[in-house]
Amino acid sequence: MRYAIDHGHEFWQEEYRLRDSSGIYKDVLNxxxxxxxxxxxxxxxxxxxxxxxxxxxxxxLTMQNLKLREIAWTQSxxxxxxxxxxxxxxxxxxxxxxxEYDDVSLRKLIYNSAKELDxxxxxxxxxxxxxx
Numbered sequence: 001m002r003y004a005i006d007h008g009h010e011f012w013q014e015e016y017r018l019r020d021s022s023g024i025y026k027d028v029l030n031x032x033x034x035x036x037x038x039x040x041x042x043x044x045x046x047x048x049x050x051x052x053x054x055x056x057x058x059x060x061l062t063m064q065n066l067k068l069r070e071i072a073w074t075q076s077x078x079x080x081x082x083x084x085x086x087x088x089x090x091x092x093x094x095x096x097x098x099x100e101y102d103d104v105s106l107r108k109l110i111y112n113s114a115k116e117l118d119x120x121x122x123x124x125x126x127x128x129x130x131x132x
Contacts (some may be wrong), residue, residue, distance in 0.1 A: 027050070078120050
């Protein structure tokens with residue numbers, strides 16, 4: 001506020017936290033109008049608004065956003081690995097079908113990659129259920 005007065009500002013506002021009489025911290029927005037006479041501040045008229053609910057909602061949305069970013073990263077990186085392996089193994093299967101390659105081993109590799117992909121998808125589903 002001192003800066004606003006020293007520089008002749010007509011309005012001032014600031015957000016901060018304070019502790020109320022019961023010891024609970026509140027987020028507040030303090031706004032004021034400064035009235036001058038002969039370039040000197042003679043009156044300040046202001047009000048403090050409790051913005052705790054809005055700040056809590058913003059903090060909750062920020063946490064949800066972080067969780068969603070983590071889920072998006074998982075989907076774009078972790079899901080891609082077993083999927084890429086599956087695609088490669090299927091290509092390999094097509095190329096080696098007539099060769100002497102052990103068909104059982106290749107099917108086992110395909111199954112393991114499919115299982116890993118399924119587990120990853122279930123993990124993502126659990127994360128999306130816990131966004132609250």
